[in-house]
Amino acid sequence: xxxxxxxxxxxxxxxxxxxxxxxxxxxDGVVVGDVTVxxxxxxxxMPHLWDMVARAFEPVSSAxxxxxxxxxxxxxxxxxxxxxxxxxxxxxxxxxLVATVMQRFRTAASALLPWVVLSQTVPLIALAPxxxxxxxxxxxxxxxxxxxxxxxxxxxxxAFFPVSVGALRGFSSPDAVHLDLMRSxxxxxxxxxxxxxxxxxxxxxxxxLRLAAANAVVGTVVAxxxxxxxxxxxxMIVEFGASASADPAKQWSPIAGAVLVGLVAAGAxxxxxxxxxxxxxxxxx
Amino acid sequence: MSTTHPPTGPGAxxxxxxxxxxxxxTFDSRSGEVVALTGVDLTVRAGEFVALxxxxxxxxxxxxxxxxxxxxxTAGELTVFGRTPRAARQxxxxxxxxxxxxxxPWRTVRANVELPLELHGTGRAARGARARELLDLVxxxxxxxxxPHQLSGxxxxxxxxxxxxxxxxxxxxxxxxxxxxxxxxxxHMQTELLRLRAETGAAVVFVTHSIPEAVYLxxxxxxxxxxxxxxxxxxxxxxxxxxDRSEDLREDVAFFDRVRAVRESLHGTGxGTGxGTGxxxxxxxxxxxxxxxxxxAR
Numbered sequence: 336x337x338x339x340x341x342x343x344x345x346x347x348x349x350x351x352x353x354x355x356x357x358x359x360x361x362x363d364g365v366v367v368g369d370v371t372v373x374x375x376x377x378x379x380x381m382p383h384l385w386d387m388v389a390r391a392f393e394p395v396s397s398a399x400x401x402x403x404x405x406x407x408x409x410x411x412x413x414x415x416x417x418x419x420x421x422x423x424x425x426x427x428x429x430x431x432l433v434a435t436v437m438q439r440f441r442t443a444a445s446a447l448l449p450w451v452v453l454s455q456t457v458p459l460i461a462l463a464p465x466x467x468x469x470x471x472x473x474x475x476x477x478x479x480x481x482x483x484x485x486x487x488x489x490x491x492x493x494a495f496f497p498v499s500v501g502a503l504r505g506f507s508s509p510d511a512v513h514l515d516l517m518r519s520x521x522x523x524x525x526x527x528x529x530x531x532x533x534x535x536x537x538x539x540x541x542x543x544l545r546l547a548a549a550n551a552v553v554g555t556v557v558a559x560x561x562x563x564x565x566x567x568x569x570x571m572i573v574e575f576g577a578s579a580s581a582d583p584a585k586q587w588s589p590i591a592g593a594v595l596v597g598l599v600a601a602g603a604x605x606x607x608x609x610x611x612x613x614x615x616x617x618x619x620x
Numbered sequence: 621m622s623t624t625h626p627p628t629g630p631g632a633x634x635x636x637x638x639x640x641x642x643x644x645x646t647f648d649s650r651s652g653e654v655v656a657l658t659g660v661d662l663t664v665r666a667g668e669f670v671a672l673x674x675x676x677x678x679x680x681x682x683x684x685x686x687x688x689x690x691x692x693x694t695a696g697e698l699t700v701f702g703r704t705p706r707a708a709r710q711x712x713x714x715x716x717x718x719x720x721x722x723x724x725p726w727r728t729v730r731a732n733v734e735l736p737l738e739l740h741g742t743g744r745a746a747r748g749a750r751a752r753e754l755l756d757l758v759x760x761x762x763x764x765x766x767x768p769h770q771l772s773g774x775x776x777x778x779x780x781x782x783x784x785x786x787x788x789x790x791x792x793x794x795x796x797x798x799x800x801x802x803x804x805x806x807x808h809m810q811t812e813l814l815r816l817r818a819e820t821g822a823a824v825v826f827v828t829h830s831i832p833e834a835v836y837l838x839x840x841x842x843x844x845x846x847x848x849x850x851x852x853x854x855x856x857x858x859x860x861x862x863x864d865r866s867e868d869l870r871e872d873v874a875f876f877d878r879v880r881a882v883r884e885s886l887h888g889t890g891x892g893t894g895x896g897t898g899x900x901x902x903x904x905x906x907x908x909x910x911x912x913x914x915x916x917a918r
Contacts, residue, residue, distance in 0.1 A: 512722035515690050520739050521710040530739065534726050614726045616767055 350384055357381050382584040387591075390584035404588050408571065412592040415555055415567040416599055418483050422490025423551040423600070427544065429491065430498025437499070438506040438532065439524065448503075455496050459554065463489055463561035482564045489562075490554035494547035501543025505536025537614035544607060548600040556593055568592045635702030637791045637823035638664040638687055643696035645682050655848035656682045660696070662842060662851060666790060669817060669824045671834035671841045673882065679849025680827045680842075684795050687825060688716055700791065712740065714791040715784030715822075719799045721776035723768040723783075730755065730764040733783045740787070754782040757816065774805040781813070785820060792817075792824045799829065807867070810836055814865050831886070835859070835878045836869060843885040853885045 357376045365373035374380060382390075391408070394401040433451065437444040466488050470480040509531050517527040559569030568589045575586035608615070645657040657679035664670045672680040685691040686698060689705035700708035708714060715736075723732045733751040742750070755761045758778040768776055777797055784792060798806045810833060817824055828834050834841045838857050845852045857878050859869060869875050 510720065510722065512718045512720045513724070515685075515688075515718070516716070516722055518690055519688055519709060519714070519716045520736050521712065522739050526739060530735070531724070534724070537726075616725045616769055 353381070353384060357383070379580055379583045382587065386584040387587040390582070391588045391591075404585065408568065408588045408592040411566060411568040411571050411589065412596050415552075415559065415569065415593070416596045418487050418559075418567065419490055419548075419551045419555040419596065419600065420603075422487040422555060423494050423548055424491075425487065426491035426494025426547055426551060427498050430495035430543075430547070431502055433495065433499040434502035434506060435528070437503050438528075444503070451496065451499055454492070459489060459493070459557055460561050462492065463558050467562050482562055483566075485562055486555055486558040486564050486567075489558040490551040493550035493554035497543040497546035497550065498540070501539045501546075502536055505539030506532045508532075508539060509535045534614050537611050541604070541608045541611065541615070545601065545604045548604050549597065552593070552597050552600050556596075568596065635666075635699070636663050637666050637668065637701060638662065638825060639697075639699045639702075640683075640687075641697040643683070643686060643693045643698050645679065645686060645691065646694050657686075657693075657849040660849075660851050662854075664791075664823055664825060666701075667821050667823050668840070669826065669838045671826045671828055671838040672844060673828055673831065673834045673841055673886065674844030674849075674852075675846045675886075677849065678844040678846040680844050681795055682849065683844075684793055684825060684827050688714060688793050708791075712736070712787050713789060714793050715787065715789040716793045717777070717780045717784045717795070717797045719796040721768070721773070721780040723776055723779055725768050728765050728767055729760065729771070729779050732768065732779055733786055735783065736786045750786060751782075754785055755779075757785070757819070758782045758812070772805075774801050774809060777801065777809065778812070781816070785816070785822075788820070790822050792820075792822045794824065795827045796829065797826075798833070806833070807870075811865075811867060813837060818861070831879055831882050832870070832875075835875060835882060836865070841878075841882050843882060845888075852888075855881050855885055 360373060360376040362375060362377040364371045364375040378386075391405040392403055395404045395407040433447060437447055463485070467482065467485045470482075470485045470488070473480045506528070513531055513535075514527070517531055522530075555567065556569035556572070558564070559567040560573050564570060571589040572586060572593065575582070575589060579586050640660050640662040643657065643660040643662075644655070647654045647656055656677075660679075660683060662670075662683075672683060674680050682691065686693050687700060687705060689709040692705075698705055701713050703711070703713070723729075724735065727735065730748070730751045733754055734747045737747045737750060751764070752761065755764055758781060760775060760778055760782070763771060763775065768779070771779065777800075781794075781797065784794075798809050801809060813824075814837060824837075826834070826837060835857055841855045841857060842851055843853045843855060844850065855878065859865060859872075859874055859878065
């Protein structure tokens with residue numbers, strides 16, 4: 336209850352900050368010399384919040400039978416969420432596999448870990464066209480490569496990183512006494528993994544899953560733009576942004592949609608945390 | 621792999637619980653070889669309680685880990701119930717408890733005790749029954765569904781001991797299990813361990829820093845010296861069966877006498893630094909029957 340109130344107060348404070356700045360700042364922003372140090376506060380750059388809300392209930396375009404903007408954004412958000420979820424799942428699975436291999440074979444850890452870290456320094460924009468091209472060459476057999484799959488692959492590429500690093504730390508977290516104990520029971524690596532390493536990794540894994548979800552959403556939105564995938568909220572932001580001078584309030588709806596996708600993803604991770612709650616009890620000596 | 625001369629003393633089973641002949645363990649470190657243990661001869665008969673005592677770095681924990689096959693000797697021969705330590709480990713011949721209770725925090729007390737049974741394929745019903753029995757034995761029946769973090773250190777250690785007893789091992793290996801407990805809890809746990817041991821009849825190898833603890837619990841106390849780790853003397857305690865020992869024993873003259881014997885042996889009898897070579901085997905009373913060998917390692 337108290338957390339809900341604090342949360343609502345946070346949103347309200349943000350709204351007040353927005354409108355307060357808009358009220359107080361000059362329309363052309365604060366300029367020192369030739370540099371704008373504070374942004375413009377005119378209606379094109381910063382529409383009123385109520386204008387954004389009002390715009391959301393108007394039709395998305397002037398075409399007859401066009402759905403209201405909020406519905407179009409909601410559909411686009413659902414699409415983006417779906418792609419991000421696929422990317423997240425693939426990323427988590429790959430991350431866990433990489434971490435498992437690195438835990439099992441120490442040489443694999445030394446060989447793989449630098450690449451895992453290095454992989455995240457490749458800019459997403461450079462990657463997107465490559466993935467798309469490779470994907471289109473994959474049209475073999477039953478699998479017909481779609482653009483959304485390329486986007487999901489890029490999302491998973493961002494999602495696997497925190498999972499592999501977090502899971503590796505988690506898998507290596509059991510105390511020596513626990514490992515000695517499992518050895519004294521004469522059980523092999525796999526059973527030690529199942530009974531000891533995997534449950535012990537949960538407290539390390541949950542924040543990694545949350546990070547992965549955020550990465551997957553950002554990756555999806557950005558990849559939608561750079562691959563040019565229609566139907567998602569990323570493309571919508573760019574399209575509406577292009578007509579921002581004529582219809583400044585419009586582009587804020589898909590931005591809100593992207594925030595919504597992020598919130599749903601975070602909520603889903605919280606549910607995963609709830610399901611694994613029994614593995615989160617504090618460590619004992 | 622079995623030893624050629626199994627002891628035939630009264631009550632002893634076919635093979636001694638532990639038989640070490642010239643066991644050494646050296647570790648490679650940056651500054652060269654470190655000799656943790658050298659030339660250890662030791663026999664622990666079935667059902668016998670033997671304490672290993674000595675200063676830090678005397679290799680007593682190393683010796684325990686070698687018996688448990690958590691580590692391998694670099695030289696010498698070591699058998700557990702006539703088998704290699706590896707075979708004994710895989711056969712679940714021993715149960716083990718460490719200074720840290722080492723309970724899995726996400727499992728209930730009951731599930732922790734059941735862990736070894738579960739790993740070795742015991743059915744659910746049989747596991748539950750055995751866990752109840754063991755928790756009764758250590759007096760924690762009402763805490764079965766608690767999680768470890770809800771228990772005090774002493775209670776956690778009792779759960780760990782129950783877990784070590786889960787598969788009714790004939791050998792119990794304990795590495796300073798009471799080392800982290802306060803003195804009151806510690807004395808209480810010692811008496812409980814004597815009771816458990818009388819009920820189970822298991823042999824015990826017990827690593828400790830405490831002279832009174834070693835004397836109170838053991839049939840024989842193995843006094844070790846450091847750098848390099850070796851057996852200096854084996855002191856027979858002979859204060860009666862585990863079942864007959866009680867708190868009163870702590871006030872007994874015989875008890876103090878044995879404590880002094882162990883202490884003098886530890887401190888090298890008058891000679892402050894006590895070099896291993898000069899110290900005699902001391903006056904071990906009541907020479908152990910059967911395979912008990914008052915060995916020192918020279």
